[in-house]
Amino acid sequence: MGGNSPSRRIRADAERSTARILEAAETVLAEDANASLERIADAAGLARATVHRRFASRTALLDALAGQLSERYLLGLSEARVKTAPPVIALHRLTEIVFDLKLSHRFAVQLTSALTPAVLDGLDLLFARLRDAGAITVADPAWCRRVYLALLHEVHDLPADSPALASSASSATGDETEAKISLLVRTALGALGGSRDATALALNG
Template identity: 90%
Template sequence: MGGNTPSRRIRADAERSTARILEAAETVLAEDANASLERIADAAGLARATVHRRFASRTALLDALAEQLSRRYLLGLAEARVETAPPLIALHRLTEIVFDLKLSHRFAVQLSAAITPAVLDGLDLLFARLRDTGAITAVDPAWCRRVYLALLHEVHDLPADSTALASSATGDETEAKVDLLVRTALGALGGSHDATTALSLT
């Protein structure tokens, strides 16, 4: 029997439609957070009935956006190797990944549901490892994570011509923001001069 059965084709079509809807929703809602499902359907190039079949309500669509971003956060934690990489390197890599996600998921990053307990656990593990290696002195990983996330929001919103970014050696805006966030977070959490110097050598 061939693997391309009608039921598999239907599932594949449904998955493609769902992906198109979520992509369109991310774009449309970033411009207008109150946009209707009908407007999202138009942007996706799909019949409105198709969107309503996939997502019975606006809440269901928002939940799907949050779940999608949560999965990508978890992939980011894995890619940064927060469990095994030298923690300073993992922090820098994770910050790069999160900034990329904030650019590509401008609406979903505002959804608190995307920050699941598994995502929080991954961040807390990283800050515990930073503490254990002496890169920071703050002892509570949850506090460290809250400081980091607050700084992440503030640094992300800096305009490109901000004087806070002027000291970075790189001419790339995103890399300058990554560098600023990591160094500021380390300093705020009691990071030593040796830790920030080590970071500059990575």
């Protein structure tokens, strides 16, 4: 059967419309978390019936957004090379990736269901490697991960003129995002028992 068969075209059309719906949902729900499927359909430029065909309920749509973000978290873990890179460097790179995702998925990052067991396992592996490398002393990777995620949200929401950011070396360049990344990595490592000297050496070495 040829590559332009009707069934292939139908599947391609369905994939495109699904992508449009998810993109529109991310934008609309970031502005109004209670927005209806009808409003999302309007933002996507699609008939409401099309949205309801793809997603039978609001729950189904939220599950799809969480699933999409989970896949990107997993890709981020791979890009950060949490299994093989020097662990502090991997933590810094992963933090850069997550900050980017928080900008592009402002609604979905609030969905805890995006943190699937596979994502949590990847984070726990990174913190176990940080402990084994002597960058931190806390023994429980799951606790380290919870501390990191809590700090991530707090640091991300800091205003640009926060004194906490002024203490970051990256603040001298005027790069607010890089200053936040540096602050988060240093704070997380310090909170988990890493020495200041070891953290500075790992980040600057």
